[in-house]
Amino acid sequence: MSCKTNKIIDSASLYKNGLLIDSINVSFDVVICNSVDIKIISNIICCKKTKIKRINFVVENIGDNDIRNGFLKVYITSNNLRLSREFEIFKIESKCKNNVYIDVPFNCCFNYQVGAEVEVDGEIIKEKNSLI
Amino acid sequence: MNETISNTGELYNGSSMNTILQTASTSFEIANNNAITMSKTINKPGELYFVNDLIVFTITITNNTNSNIIGLFFRDVIDSVIGPISGDNYSVNTTSGIITNSTNPISISGIDINPNEVVTITITGRIVGR
Numbered sequence: 680m681s682c683k684t685n686k687i688i689d690s691a692s693l694y695k696n697g698l699l700i701d702s703i704n705v706s707f708d709v710v711i712c713n714s715v716d717i718k719i720i721s722n723i724i725c726c727k728k729t730k731i732k733r734i735n736f737v738v739e740n741i742g743d744n745d746i747r748n749g750f751l752k753v754y755i756t757s758n759n760l761r762l763s764r765e766f767e768i769f770k771i772e773s774k775c776k777n778n779v780y781i782d783v784p785f786n787c788c789f790n791y792q793v794g795a796e797v798e799v800d801g802e803i804i805k806e807k808n809s810l811i
Numbered sequence: 812m813n814e815t816i817s818n819t820g821e822l823y824n825g826s827s828m829n830t831i832l833q834t835a836s837t838s839f840e841i842a843n844n845n846a847i848t849m850s851k852t853i854n855k856p857g858e859l860y861f862v863n864d865l866i867v868f869t870i871t872i873t874n875n876t877n878s879n880i881i882g883l884f885f886r887d888v889i890d891s892v893i894g895p896i897s898g899d900n901y902s903v904n905t906t907s908g909i910i911t912n913s914t915n916p917i918s919i920s921g922i923d924i925n926p927n928e929v930v931t932i933t934i935t936g937r938i939v940g941r
Contacts, residue, residue: 684859687890691851691870694884705851705868709860709892711940744862744940748891773940 680742681804682712714742715771717795717807732783734811736795740771750798755781757791769797813840813876840878847880847924848873860938866893870932874924883908883922887934889915894939902935 687709692702718737736753740746747770754763764781771777783791796806819836823829854867868887874880885908889901896902899914907930908922917934924930 685892687892689851689868689887689890689893691849691868691885691887693847693849693872694886695880695882697884700883701847701849703849703851703870705853707853707855707860707866709862709938711862711892713940742940746940 680712680714681802682710683800683802685709685711685800711744712742713744713746713799713804715739715797715805716741717797717805719793719795719807719809733780734783734793735778735780737776737778738771738795738797739776740773743773745772746770746799748799751779751795753779753781753795755783755791755793813843813846815840842876846874846876848875862938862940864938866936866938868934872922872924872930874926874928877926879923879925881923885919885922885932887917889917889936892938893936896935896937905932906930
């Protein structure tokens with residue numbers, strides 16, 4: 680669970696004949712708590728014909744709040760190679776799951792360092808790493 | 812103080828403009844920066860809002876002059892942390908004008924304010940996650 684207090688500034692504007700004649704702001708603080716769980720599912724098969732394998736990431740919003748402007752990054756590294764996929768404006772409703780994947784063109788017998796992280800409002804609220 | 816502008820028309824006999832037959836004048840005021848003032852408040856000043864809390868904005872527009880002000884247009888861009896109440900619509904009320912859009916951004920047109928009177932607008936939304 681990650682909670683953050685956000686200062687929100689809301690403005691209103693008044694126009695006459697299409698011209699702005701006045702505007703005003705009001706500010707207030709909003710506490711938003713987010714909680715996510717990440718599962719990494721690998722189906723590594725030492726395939727001989729194809730070297731492409733798929734790593735699945737299941738991100739579940741286990742909190743009560745929708746995440747509508749998150750950032751999800753998933754990656755996999757093996758030796759000096761690194762693959763990553765990034766998802767900006769990552770949306771996931773409360774109590775819902777979202778699935779993403781990486782296709783891995785590495786030799787299937789390598790060890791993989793697999794990871795994922797979810798960021799909301801510039802703060803990493805969940806990260807998970809796994810050695811496959 | 813508003814600036815008062817006078818304008819006079821003159822009627823002559825012939826194009827030589829030697830003899831004035833009639834004159835007529837009128838005057839009007841040009842609003843200064845203080846003619847209209849606007850304020851905006853929230854229903855829980857100084858308190859924290861949490862997800863699912865209702866937030867109520869109250870906006871007042873004051874006519875500080877002795878003249879009618881007509882045809883104002885109001886616009887409010889709601890931050891994404893505040894969600895609508897019903898469907899895509901926020902709860903919007905006004906004592907003058909026509910609510911032309913109750914989704915984000917909220918707009919009200921045709922706001923008229925009598926001399927030294929106040930128009931009040933309320934907007935209600937619900938706090939949602941980021």
